Amino acid sequence: xxxxxxxxxxxxxxxxxxxxxxxxxxxxEMERDPDVLVMGEDIAKLGGVFGTTTGLLDRFGPERVRDTxxxxxxxxxxxxxxxxxxxxxxxxxxxxxxxGVCMDAIYNxxxxxxxxxxxxxxxxxVLMTSVGGGYGDxxxxxxxxxxxxxxxxxxxxVIPSNAHDAKGLMLAAIRDPNPVIxxxxxxxxxxGWLGTVQRSITDAPEGDYVVPLGKAKCVRxxxxxxxxxxxxxxxxxxxxxxxxxxxxxxxxxxxxxxxAPLDREAVRASVRRTGRLLVVDDDYxxxxxxxxxxxxxxxxxxxxxxxxxxxxxxxxxVPFTPVMEHFVxxxxxxxxxxxxxxxxxxx
Amino acid sequence: xxxxxxxxxxxxxxxxxxxxxxxxxxxxPAYFEGKSPVFNMAKGxxxxxxxxSDGQEPCAVGVCAHLRxxxxxxxxxxxxxxxIAKGVDxxxxxxxxxxKASGLSGGRGGHMHLFDARVNxxxxxxxxxxxxxxxxAALASKLRGDDAVAVAFxxxxxxxxxxxxxxxxxxxxxxxxxxxVIEDNAYGISxxxxxxxxxxxxxxxxxxxxxxxxxxxxxxxxxxxxIAGEAIARARRGEGPSLLEIETCRLEGHFMxxxxxxRPEGEVERLKASDPxxxxxxxxxxxxxxxxxxxxxxxxxxxxVDAAFAFARAAAYPDPEEAFTHVFA
Numbered sequence: 001x002x003x004x005x006x007x008x009x010x011x012x013x014x015x016x017x018x019x020x021x022x023x024x025x026x027x028x029e030m031e032r033d034p035d036v037l038v039m040g041e042d043i044a045k046l047g048g049v050f051g052t053t054t055g056l057l058d059r060f061g062p063e064r065v066r067d068t069x070x071x072x073x074x075x076x077x078x079x080x081x082x083x084x085x086x087x088x089x090x091x092x093x094x095x096x097x098x099x100g101v102c103m104d105a106i107y108n109x110x111x112x113x114x115x116x117x118x119x120x121x122x123x124x125x126v127l128m129t130s131v132g133g134g135y136g137d138x139x140x141x142x143x144x145x146x147x148x149x150x151x152x153x154x155x156x157x158v159i160p161s162n163a164h165d166a167k168g169l170m171l172a173a174i175r176d177p178n179p180v181i182x183x184x185x186x187x188x189x190x191x192g193w194l195g196t197v198q199r200s201i202t203d204a205p206e207g208d209y210v211v212p213l214g215k216a217k218c219v220r221x222x223x224x225x226x227x228x229x230x231x232x233x234x235x236x237x238x239x240x241x242x243x244x245x246x247x248x249x250x251x252x253x254x255x256x257x258x259x260a261p262l263d264r265e266a267v268r269a270s271v272r273r274t275g276r277l278l279v280v281d282d283d284y285x286x287x288x289x290x291x292x293x294x295x296x297x298x299x300x301x302x303x304x305x306x307x308x309x310x311x312x313x314x315x316x317x318v319p320f321t322p323v324m325e326h327f328v329x330x331x332x333x334x335x336x337x338x339x340x341x342x343x344x345x346x347x
Numbered sequence: 348x349x350x351x352x353x354x355x356x357x358x359x360x361x362x363x364x365x366x367x368x369x370x371x372x373x374x375x376p377a378y379f380e381g382k383s384p385v386f387n388m389a390k391g392x393x394x395x396x397x398x399x400s401d402g403q404e405p406c407a408v409g410v411c412a413h414l415r416x417x418x419x420x421x422x423x424x425x426x427x428x429x430x431i432a433k434g435v436d437x438x439x440x441x442x443x444x445x446x447k448a449s450g451l452s453g454g455r456g457g458h459m460h461l462f463d464a465r466v467n468x469x470x471x472x473x474x475x476x477x478x479x480x481x482x483x484a485a486l487a488s489k490l491r492g493d494d495a496v497a498v499a500f501x502x503x504x505x506x507x508x509x510x511x512x513x514x515x516x517x518x519x520x521x522x523x524x525x526x527x528v529i530e531d532n533a534y535g536i537s538x539x540x541x542x543x544x545x546x547x548x549x550x551x552x553x554x555x556x557x558x559x560x561x562x563x564x565x566x567x568x569x570x571x572x573x574i575a576g577e578a579i580a581r582a583r584r585g586e587g588p589s590l591l592e593i594e595t596c597r598l599e600g601h602f603m604x605x606x607x608x609x610r611p612e613g614e615v616e617r618l619k620a621s622d623p624x625x626x627x628x629x630x631x632x633x634x635x636x637x638x639x640x641x642x643x644x645x646x647x648x649x650x651x652v653d654a655a656f657a658f659a660r661a662a663a664y665p666d667p668e669e670a671f672t673h674v675f676a
Binding site: 037063064066068069071073074075076077078079080081082083084085086087089101104105108109112114115116117118119120121122123124153154156177178 | 419460462488490497513516521675
């Protein structure tokens, strides 16, 4: 995980969930910038199904914290118009799986506004959306789709693995003049009813700070292999690294944080030292984040001690029954096994 | 302005319709340069699809006569008449269509993606796409407490898109100053409205979203001016959105090169016989306008277009490396 401890050395630790961190960031930015507003389904009175807007309605009122109809095409399209008019909308797409009903506004309007206007009109909007499965919600509420969005020019795509990064990334995303797809993983969100990976609940400074978009972080140093993850899979990689250390294998873990822009150089720098690369990704395998990262390393002509590998969700819809779903989802044991296999075949 | 046509607005509408028609008239021969004897859309100084607006000018001028630079307009894949009426820079617009560096977007957008931030104009290539952004622009002006409005133009085919219905609902729920203007030219490419639209009058659909709906018959700039003026004034007063359905016609094909085999025999001839621009000139003369004044203002309009095309043709192409700029702000 990242190291927020140094940033708050003077204060007693204050542990936040990612949900709380997101809501805190949006609220602080709404205080600072009157052009920021939030829109989405159930984000006002309910505070967001995944807690991303808790408390904002009471503080800022219904003009700036707007419950929308279940009408993503209209309100995400409206966000593009708000952004073109100089506002800074934060809109929530409740589940990333719902992108099918509103993709035109995202990839044909938001993503191309700067380009098609020759830079005259920007699109400073944040689209925050939940990703990921593992809780039996089946294939229309459990996808990751990082690569789907990462593939489209003109969009920035980020996903935090912990509360510290979530807050700093959200502040950076709102201030960015471009459309930012801010993904949050349901298994890290800290909602009581959903379970959470405890390592995602971290300290986060109360004040203003940004985690830069487009930068990966090394969250555990190692010498034998580079394991790259994002969101939930960072934690699976860290768990695996702990298991591997007991067997004398030293794994370095990179938290990608950003799918687009992709911090290729951070990964290359690590693999130059370790000579081995494994990517762990809960999005679909083919044409995915893993393929892109491995290509980035291969193109750089870095001497490798074993063929790069990837663990991802297979090219099937997400099944409902936990027996099947957990069989196909990545997990720490799969990471550990893959690393051991790579060490065996290495030169 | 209440919407009653006054002399200066009527003269402006006449001149602007002439300007738009002349713009398209200069596009036509330029489009076929390099595309004959064998038609290849990729060839010549104007590659790609080209959707001309001949016949639809009354919709643009009747609405835009009431608009200010601070008002937002989103238009369609058939945008030239609306862009010209909204006051988009004519030189930069022509240069954009020719793909030149001095075009509105430096050649990145072309004819279907014209942006002029100076007058808050944008258009896009997918039907009903501009409606959501217009709701957003209208919400921005409402939140800021100014009296700017946003107008989304669409074709009658777009009224069957989900985005149309979602945007009207949202605009009404939030009571934003948006005006939705349907240019009903009777065809979505080759399919006639009667074959694909469940209602006779799209204006009736306004009732589903608790907003006023107006049908304007006759492709008549004065009639559009009156109704649009009322809808826009209503929006500026903070009383919410309106839907306008304007009967118009497409004198050309869906795009240049369209063989128009779907048209009934004699339809184009009939439409051209009722061309709204000569008809408007005749009415202005009957109402006491001087022919010399109309001729002078028409000549000035044509000269501006001639100058814009000369500018565009003489302009330099962008450095190909410029393709990599402005992807992000």
